[in-house]
Amino acid sequence: MSEIRVENLCHVYSAGTPFEKKAIENINLTIPQGQLVGVIGHTGSGKSTFIQHLNALLAPTSGKVFVDGRDINENKFSRRDVKWQVGIVFQYPEYQLFEETVYKDIAFGPKNMKLDEKEIDARVREAARFADVDEELFERSPLELSGGQKRRIAIAGVIALRPGVLILDEPTAGLDPAGCRQILDNICSYHRQTGSTVIIVSHNMDDTARIAERIIAFDHGRVALDGTPSQVFSEPEKLVAMGLDVPKATALAMALKAGGVKLQGSIYTHAQLLDAVLRAKEAELC
Secondary structure, eight states: OOOEEEEEEEEEETTTSTTOEEEEEEEEEEEOTTOEEEEEEOTTSSHHHHHHHTTTSSOOSEEEEEETTEETTSSHHHHHHHHHHEEEEOSSGGGGOOSSSHHHHHHHHHHHTTOOHHHHHHHHHHHHHHTTOOGGGTTSOGGGSOHHHHHHHHHHHHHTTOOSEEEEESTTTTOOHHHHHHHHHHHHHHHHHHOOEEEEEOSOHHHHHHHOSEEEEEETTEEEEEEOHHHHTTOHHHHHHTTOOOOHHHHHHHHHHHTTOOOOSOOOSHHHHHHHHHHHHHHHHO
16 A cells, blocks of 8 residues: 655656746645545646656656655666556556457566566456456457457556556546446445555546545646545536536536526535435425
8 A cells, every 4th residue: 555745746848948848836745545536637737747757657857756655766766666556557558458368468567576477377367356357358369359348458457566556547538338337336346445545537527526535636737626526526617717527417506506596515416416406496495
């Protein structure tokens, strides 16, 4: 398990050139061990740059990133070691599948950790179970499988590292509704059973509202909002001004309020919307 602490983190691309761009600026965050965090933001807001700093894929222009109290950019050894502690599944990870079989693809990370065959096998089967990859697929080529199956195999390949922090960048992108729900249910089950820290980057506000304990919203390279779903979605106008969608229930609540319906409380699920409408109706009748 791992705690992440970020202090005064800044990153500038192409510094000192005409193409210089400040991607993130003065980020200060602590993500406690075991938290399930949703990271949101419009394209170019800095969220992808931020997550790439969490396992030293990018080095800070300034500032520090700590995992379990250790500066991950302190030296080449800490940068190497953190890649086993903090695993990232990038958007459309199935395009990175390359081994002959599903089993070999899931086993690729553990083999690079120089584990023995027995430990590798245990990790492959454990990861496959968490990601809902049927062992009957182990000898199949991953390239023959469906998009949803490929996505789960790619996730299993990172889970097999047993990272203390699992980061997923748009894990449901391009999947149908059933595939989206299955992937998210697998992730939530993994989080509950392992107690690992999970960070999900997503444009889907309904998914984020449904599963996240905490939401961090990026805007123009800075943290604009940080709190529980109830706190973040209590300010839908701010999210809209940042170029973000809001959950469908929130959007409908905003429309009803604009039409004169007096709804109370933070609304980001359909159950909350129904409850708020019923309470508003009861208040009218009293």
